[in-house]
Each structure stands twice: as C-alpha cells, then as structure tokens.
Amino acid sequence: MQVAMAGINKAFGPVRVLEGVDFSVAGGEIHALMGENGAGKSTLMKILCGVYSADAGSITVDGLPVNIRSTRDAEERGIAIIHQELNLIPQLSVMENLFLGREPRRFGVIDSGRMRREAGVWLQKVGAGQIDPTREAGTLSIGQQQLVEIAKALSLNAQVLIMDEPTAALTEHEIATLFQIMADLKARGVAIVYVSHRMEEIFKICDKISVLRDGSFVGERVIAETGFDEIVKLMVGRELGERFPAREVTPGEVRLKVADLSDEGNISGIGFEVRAGEVMGVAGLMGAGRSEILKTLFGVNRATCGQIELDGKPVVPRDPGEAIAAGIGFVTEDRKSQGLVLGLSVRENATLVHLDEYARGGVVNGRAESAAVQQLIGELRIRTRDAELDVKSLSGGNQQKVVFAKWLAKPPRVLLLDEPTRGVDVGGKAEIYHIINRLAAAGTAIVMVSSELPEVLAMSDRILVMHQGRQAAIFDARTTNQEEIMTAATGGL
Amino acid sequence: MTPQQKATLQKLGPFIALMVVCVGLAFMSPDFLTVGNLMNVMRQVSINALIAFGMTLVILLGGIDLSVGSILAVSSVLTAMLMKAGYDPVLATLVGILAGALMGSVNGLIVAKGKVAPFIATLGMMTVLRGTSLVLSNGSPITGFSSDFFSTLGGGYLAGLVPVPVVWTLLMFALFWFVLKKTVFGRHVYATGGNPEAARLSGVKTDRVQIWVYTISGAMAAMAGVVLTSRLNSAQPTAGVGYELDAIAAVVLGGTSLAGGRGWIFGTLVGALLIGVLNNGLNLMGVSSFYQLIVKGAVILLAVLLDRAGKR
Numbered sequence: 001m002q003v004a005m006a007g008i009n010k011a012f013g014p015v016r017v018l019e020g021v022d023f024s025v026a027g028g029e030i031h032a033l034m035g036e037n038g039a040g041k042s043t044l045m046k047i048l049c050g051v052y053s054a055d056a057g058s059i060t061v062d063g064l065p066v067n068i069r070s071t072r073d074a075e076e077r078g079i080a081i082i083h084q085e086l087n088l089i090p091q092l093s094v095m096e097n098l099f100l101g102r103e104p105r106r107f108g109v110i111d112s113g114r115m116r117r118e119a120g121v122w123l124q125k126v127g128a129g130q131i132d133p134t135r136e137a138g139t140l141s142i143g144q145q146q147l148v149e150i151a152k153a154l155s156l157n158a159q160v161l162i163m164d165e166p167t168a169a170l171t172e173h174e175i176a177t178l179f180q181i182m183a184d185l186k187a188r189g190v191a192i193v194y195v196s197h198r199m200e201e202i203f204k205i206c207d208k209i210s211v212l213r214d215g216s217f218v219g220e221r222v223i224a225e226t227g228f229d230e231i232v233k234l235m236v237g238r239e240l241g242e243r244f245p246a247r248e249v250t251p252g253e254v255r256l257k258v259a260d261l262s263d264e265g266n267i268s269g270i271g272f273e274v275r276a277g278e279v280m281g282v283a284g285l286m287g288a289g290r291s292e293i294l295k296t297l298f299g300v301n302r303a304t305c306g307q308i309e310l311d312g313k314p315v316v317p318r319d320p321g322e323a324i325a326a327g328i329g330f331v332t333e334d335r336k337s338q339g340l341v342l343g344l345s346v347r348e349n350a351t352l353v354h355l356d357e358y359a360r361g362g363v364v365n366g367r368a369e370s371a372a373v374q375q376l377i378g379e380l381r382i383r384t385r386d387a388e389l390d391v392k393s394l395s396g397g398n399q400q401k402v403v404f405a406k407w408l409a410k411p412p413r414v415l416l417l418d419e420p421t422r423g424v425d426v427g428g429k430a431e432i433y434h435i436i437n438r439l440a441a442a443g444t445a446i447v448m449v450s451s452e453l454p455e456v457l458a459m460s461d462r463i464l465v466m467h468q469g470r471q472a473a474i475f476d477a478r479t480t481n482q483e484e485i486m487t488a489a490t491g492g493l
Numbered sequence: 494m495t496p497q498q499k500a501t502l503q504k505l506g507p508f509i510a511l512m513v514v515c516v517g518l519a520f521m522s523p524d525f526l527t528v529g530n531l532m533n534v535m536r537q538v539s540i541n542a543l544i545a546f547g548m549t550l551v552i553l554l555g556g557i558d559l560s561v562g563s564i565l566a567v568s569s570v571l572t573a574m575l576m577k578a579g580y581d582p583v584l585a586t587l588v589g590i591l592a593g594a595l596m597g598s599v600n601g602l603i604v605a606k607g608k609v610a611p612f613i614a615t616l617g618m619m620t621v622l623r624g625t626s627l628v629l630s631n632g633s634p635i636t637g638f639s640s641d642f643f644s645t646l647g648g649g650y651l652a653g654l655v656p657v658p659v660v661w662t663l664l665m666f667a668l669f670w671f672v673l674k675k676t677v678f679g680r681h682v683y684a685t686g687g688n689p690e691a692a693r694l695s696g697v698k699t700d701r702v703q704i705w706v707y708t709i710s711g712a713m714a715a716m717a718g719v720v721l722t723s724r725l726n727s728a729q730p731t732a733g734v735g736y737e738l739d740a741i742a743a744v745v746l747g748g749t750s751l752a753g754g755r756g757w758i759f760g761t762l763v764g765a766l767l768i769g770v771l772n773n774g775l776n777l778m779g780v781s782s783f784y785q786l787i788v789k790g791a792v793i794l795l796a797v798l799l800d801r802a803g804k805r
Contacts, residue, residue: 300694324696338694341687343754352684352695359677366675406695 001027001062001078001159001191003048008057010043017043021057021217023210027159027189030182032202032223034195035212036235036395036425041195044212045162048193049081050074078159082149082166090138095119097137098152122151126181143174150181161185162193167201168423171286172486179205197425199228200454211235236427244458245430247437251275251461253311255445256414258297261306266292267469270306274414274445279436281460281477282449284489288466290449291333294416297447298330299323310413324353329407333418333449335396339403342392346384347373349391349402354409376405381431397428404435415439417448421455433459453482467491507747507763510796514767518774525777532656538769539658540717542762544736545743546669547597547713549761550706552744553673554686555753556611558707560600561714561740562733563622568593568715570626573635573728582640590715596622597711601704619737626730636727647723658720662762665713669758682706687754742793743768767792 299317317323572589746764749756
C-alpha cells in the first residue's frame with residue numbers, strides 16, 4: 001500500500017501551519033518525519049489520520065484519491081496513529097481498551113470470553129503475549145501500554161501506522177522490543193511513519209526520512225545516503241555548529257556532598273560529590289532511581305538516612321521551600337505537569353520561584369518584576385512576542401527555557417536537572433546546553449539526569465550510573481563510553 | 494478579530510451583559526433608572542458580593558465553599574448573643590468576623606491537611622455549623638439591638654446617599670483586586686489553582702495558601718452576616734440558606750473557571766450585580782417570585798453556555 005499526500009495546506013485562523021506539503025510512504029518502509037517543534041509534523045499526521053481536514057491538497061491511497069474526514073474514515077482506509085500521549089483509559093482492562101467502541105457481542109451483551117481470546121491473539125502478535133488481557137490498563141508500564149496501542153492498531157487492520165515520539169518514555173529494553181516489532185511489521189508490508197527527535201534511533205531503524213521546516217516540505221532522503229549533519233541542516237536551515245557546545249570550566253570547591261543517602265525504598269546508599277562548576281550526569285534505566293535522587297535532594301521525597309552537605313554545611317530539606325532557601329533549584333522532568341502553570345503568562349511563570357525578590361511586604365513591584373523577566377528572556381533567548389502571553393502558547397523548547405528562567409532569577413548554588421531536553425528540538429537543545437554551560441561557568445554545581453546517553457556523555461564531567469536503586473559506578477566522562485555505562489546500568493558490573 | 498481582541502471581548506462579556514440588561518430594564522420600567530432604586534439594588538447585592546469575593550479565591554484554587562451560608566448564620570447569632578449579653582457592639586462585631594475566619598480555617602485545614610475534597614469538607618461543615626447556629630440560638634431569632642454603631646453597619650448611609658453596605662462592598666472589592674493583582678499571595682493563589690504540583694515544586698507553600706483562602710472566605714461570610722443582622726435588626730439561625738449557590742453563580746457568571754487558576758474579582762462584582770439587577774427588574778415588573786427563579790436560573794445557564802461557546 002502506498003499513501004501519498006500532495007500540496008497540503010492548513011491554517012489555524014491567520015496562522016499558516018502547512019504550505020504545499022508533499023509526503024508519501026509505502027508499505028514495507030519505515031519513514032521518519034522530522035522537523036523542529038512547530039514545523040508542522042503533528043498537524044500533517046493529524047490530517048492523514050482524520051483529526052484535522054486539510055484546507056487544500058490531496059491524499060491518495062495506491063494512486064486513488066481518497067477523502068478522509070474523520071478518524072473513522074482513516075481507520076477504514078487502514079491508517080492508524082499512536083499518539084505521544086497514550087490514549088488508553090487507565091481504569092478499563094487491556095481487552096476493553098482494545099475493543100473500545102466495537103466490543104464483540106452476543107445477544108446484545110458483551111461477549112467477554114471472545115473478547116479475551118481475541119485480545120490475547122493480537123497481543124501475541126506484538127510480542128506482548130505475557131500481558132493479561134483482563135488487567136487494568138493503568139497498571140501497565142508505559143512501554144506495555146504502547147504495545148497495547150499497537151495491538152489495537154493492528155486489530156483495526158492498519159496498513160499505515162503513524163507513531164508520534166514512541167520512545168520518549170520507554171526504557172532501553174522496551175525500546176529494543178519496540179524496534180523488533182516495528183521490523184516485523186515492516187516485513188509484513190506495513191508502512192510506518194516514525195516521528196521522533198532522536199537522531200540515533202532514526203538512523204538505526206528508518207529507511208527514508210522527510211524533513212519539514214516552518215510548515216514547508218524541505219526534502220526527502222534515503223537514510224543510507226545521508227548523514228546526521230545534512231538532516232540537521234535541512235531541519236534548522238543553517239549549519240548548527242557543534243551539537244554539544246564545549247565547556248571550559250575548572251571545577252572549584254566541593255559544593256554538594258551526599259553520603260549514604262536513602263529514601264523510603266526507591267534509593268539507598270547514594271554517595272557522591274559535585275564541585276562548583278561541575279556537571280554530574282546521572283544515567284540508568286527507567287525506574288533505577290535516578291529522579292528519586294533529585295527528589296530527595298529537593299525535599300520532595302523524605303530521606304530516611306544519610307547526609308547532604310552544601311558548601312560544607314549540612315542541610316536536610318523537608319520540603320521544596322527549604323531546598324530553595326538553601327540554594328537548590330530543580331528543573332523537573334515533566335514541564336507540563338510539574339514545571340509550569342500553563343494558564344499563567346511567561347512572566348508569572350518565570351518569577352514564580354523568586355517572586356519575593358521583587359516584592360516588599362508581600363506587594364510585588366511590577367516594574368522590577370517585568371524588568372527582571374525581560375532580562376531573563378534576553379539571556380535565555382526565549383522566543384515569545386510578549387512576556388504576557390500564556391506560557392502554553394510557546395514551543396516546547398521555549399517552554400523549557402521558561403522552566404530554567406524560574407531558577408535563574410537568583411543563581412542557584414546547586415541545580416538539579418531531570419531530562420532537561422526531553423521533547424525539545426535540535427536547535428532548542430543546543431541552546432539549553434549553552435545555558436547549562438553558562439551556569440557551570442558561573443559556579444553552579446549541576447546534577448543532570450538524562451536518558452539520552454550521547455547527551456550525558458557530552459555534557460557531564462562525571463557520570464553516576466544507577467542500577468535498581470543503588471549506585472553502580474561513577475565514571476569519568478572523558479574516558480568512559482556508552483557500552484561501559486549500559487553494562488553498569490544493567491547490573492553487569 | 495484578532496485572538497487578543499476576542500479574548501478581551503470574552504472577558505468583558507459579563508459586563509456587556511450587565512449593561513444590556515440595565516438598558517433593557519430602563520426602557521421597560523421607569524422606576525429602574527432612579528438613584529434611589531439603583532442604590533437599593535446595590536445594597537441588596539452587597540451581601541452576595543461580599544460572600545462571592547471570598548468564594549472567588551476559593552474557586553480560583555479549584556475548590557468550592559458550601560459552608561458560607563452556615564458560617565454567616567453562626568457569626569450573626571454569635572454577634573447578636575454577645576450584644577444581648579451586654580458586650581460592646583464593636584467587640585461583638587469583631588468577634589463575629591473572627592469566628593467566621595476561624596470556621597473557615599477549619600475548612601482549610603480539612604482540605605489542605607486532611608486531603609478531603611473541598612466539596613465534601615465544606616458540605617460537612619455546612620451541616621455542622623447550621624446545627625451550631627440552631628443550638629446557640631435555641632432555634633429562635635435574636636432581635637432588638639440598641640446600638641447606633643451596629644445599626645449603621647448594615648442600615649446606614651454615607652453622606653445621606655450611599656448605603657454603608659455598598660461602601661463595605663467597594664472597599665472589599667478594591668482590597669481583593671489589589672491582593673490578587675499585586676501581591677505575592679495573590680500570585681500564589683493563581684499558581685496553586687492552576688497547577689498545584691508545579692506550584693509546590695516552585696517552593697509555594699500550597700497548604701498554607703489553601704488554609705488562608707478558606708479562612709478569608711469564612712471571614713467574608715461572617716462580614717456579610719454582620720451586615721445582614723444589622724440591616725434586619727435581627728439574627729436568624731436559619732439565615733443564609735442557599736447563599737453559597739448565589740455566590741458561586743456570581744463567581745461563575747463573572748468568568749472565573751471552576752477548574753481553578755483563571756478568573757478575576759471584577760467579573761465577580763459584575764456577576765453579583767447582574768443577579769441583583771435581574772431580581773430587582775423582575776420585581777419592578779411585577780413578575781412572581783416563582784417565575785423569577787426560572788428566569789434567574791436560565792440566565793445563569795445561558796451565560797455559561799455562551800462563555801463555553803466563545804472559548805471553542
């Protein structure tokens with residue numbers, strides 16, 4: 001099966017999101033769709049699967065024009081999408097989710113026996129036969145939920161499968177499983193559109209790549225004939241310079257000293273030191289306790305034993321307020337649910353942590369606040385027309401910069417970063433790396449958790465590797481490599 | 494229309510509705526647009542407006558306070574009893590309002606520390622406090638206070654023209670506007686209502702914010718109770734039944750989101766005025782009070798539906 005989109009236009013009000021975009025994908029092919037945030041990837045895919053309708057342009061299936069007006073139309077043509085935010089209903093069972101809206105019936109009553117059997121078959125096909133179809137979907141890991149979604153798409157007889165950032169929340173092991181299934185589907189002639197920011201993955205599993213920039217199609221390449229640099233250049237429209245900017249900092253005195261730190265069951269026996277101007281990377285599989293170290297240091301989780309010293313003085317933060325008072329900042333993993341108040345403006349978010357700096361007797365000095373926000377916007381190069389706009393109107397990368405801005409109004413002594421570039425496009429990532437380097441240069445001690453090994457290797461001075469709640473090793477970032485880190489992370493050391 | 498213009502129009506929607514209703518009533522009833530009648534409307538509105546100001550903070554947090562009517566009753570009974578027992582009316586008034594704040598803080602503690610859903614917590618308190626007001630007063634109204642100070646609170650006029658309750662309302666409006674717009678506390682209310690998790694991780698003491706907000710709501714209900722008791726020269730243990738719904742209606746009519754994090758105090762003032770003007774207009778036109786309820790409810794539904802449609 002071959003699906004082709006030609007000359008697609010789409011505008012939301014006055015904003016043109018897509019202009020004359022061509023895109024095609026054929027059965028037995030994994031086709032990457034890349035572009036910076038806001039380039040129009042999601043909109044294009046939502047048109048293909050019937051969520052939006054195009055203002056102009058055509059879609060053909062095997063050369064015949066089709067009219068896709070709803071997701072049901074798309075499903076009937078065999079086009080299915082797996083959204084970045086998974087769409088399973090957590091309170092329903094796996095099989096109820098699989099057959100939602102088309103439950104097998106007998107005498108008008110749901111035939112659960114048949115539903116369970118058929119669900120088992122479809123799960124088997126995606127290598128998830130071990131999942132009990134009657135289990136509540138919400139109790140599955142993200143990776144397993146994704147497999148259920150794929151099984152659902154296959155049960156709808158999908159010939160074209162669109163996957164939007166499928167690996168963003170998966171562990172290494174789950175990613176490997178997913179790639180195996182994708183290869184199987186490809187061999188069976190399914191066309192897969194793969195939307196991702198992760199360059200390494202794309203070069204590993206995709207056959208072709210199409211790039212969008214600012215709502216226009218800028219090119220299609222065969223993976224075997226192109227390289228990282230060319231793709232990045234297509235995406236950003238310019239040479240990016242170095243992917244990971246170098247940092248020239250000589251670490252100073254020990255800033256943060258952690259000894260024998262344990263919490264209520266997630267981590268135990270953690271001990272490390274970070275100097276002023278040093279970046280300590282934290283690697284490990286999902287669930288290994290990486291984020292929990294940060295949460296305990298920040299007073300979100302309760303430490304049950306161990307010591308934390310900041311510039312030689314013991315601190316025991318019991319809540320985030322105390323951690324902040326001690327000079328610790330925390331850029332959280334999920335900016336939508338933990339980092340930002342989406343309904344408030346850029347200004348109100350940027351000054352949320354240190355609002356007292358611009359207030360006297362509890363009354364905010366509006367002029368001082370606005371001036372400080374303008375300075376932060378300039379320093380961090382946050383692209384927004386106006387600081388009074390809702391923060392949710394910004395692109396992912398710029399939202400993340402606002403999260404950084406919250407902590408930088410008053411430079412922190414220690415900054416904890418949890419997946420600081422997740423869901424941020426290539427250009428935005430480079431800018432965030434620059435911010436991290438500038439902070440280190442100013443003497444902040446940084447602890448950075450990241451699932452992207454190239455990022456951890458390039459941005460850290462030393463790397464702490466976690467395995468099942470304990471620290472497996474601390475490596476010097478200059479002398480270690482991905483293999484050594486993965487070995488330690490999987491308990492092979 | 495640009496999105497910004499649309500947003501502004503949306504925000505001013507309730508105000509425009511109020512103007513339309515006023516112009517309509519001015520044509521339909523010659524008595525409506527007289528100074529005397531308008532002052533009368535404002536005085537009637539003031540009780541609901543005072544409660545609704547406190548309710549606005551609660552709803553901005555994503556909460557709800559069903560106990561305001563009962564707090565109003567307990568406070569007014571308490572104030573009346575103290576005056577009857579010979580205490581100084583100023584002292585009695587202050588104790589009444591303080592008691593309201595205290596009852597509100599219990600709501601706040603149950604919600605913030607006990608992690609009970611606000612609807613349930615304040616529903617329970619509403620019942621407990623209604624019982625309390627009946628117990629305290631032995632079920633009968635307390636009437637006849639001989640204090641000039643106290644009767645001025647609800648029944649007096651400033652410069653012989655502006656009813657004193659209207660003065661309270663405008664003062665409180667200005668205070669709430671200032672707090673929400675200009676203070677750290679106000680910002681923390683919006684942040685906690687918009688995303689409690691992000692607010693907490695930004696160092697906002699969200700528990701403390703919640704407790705204060707319910708405390709303020711209690712104090713405002715008590716203040717409304719004092720005004721009402723003064724105006725009627727009588728404290729009723731059954732006063733304030735259903736007042737929470739009028740207050741919630743005013744807040745929602747004003748455009749504040751029940752989901753929390755979004756809204757403004759000006760909208761609440763307009764919402765309260767809209768309800769008051771409708772009541773007054775229907776009275777002037779001689780519409781029966783049964784029909785008035787139908788009209789009032791329909792207007793609230795219509796306003797919220799229009800608001801929804803505009804956001805789509």
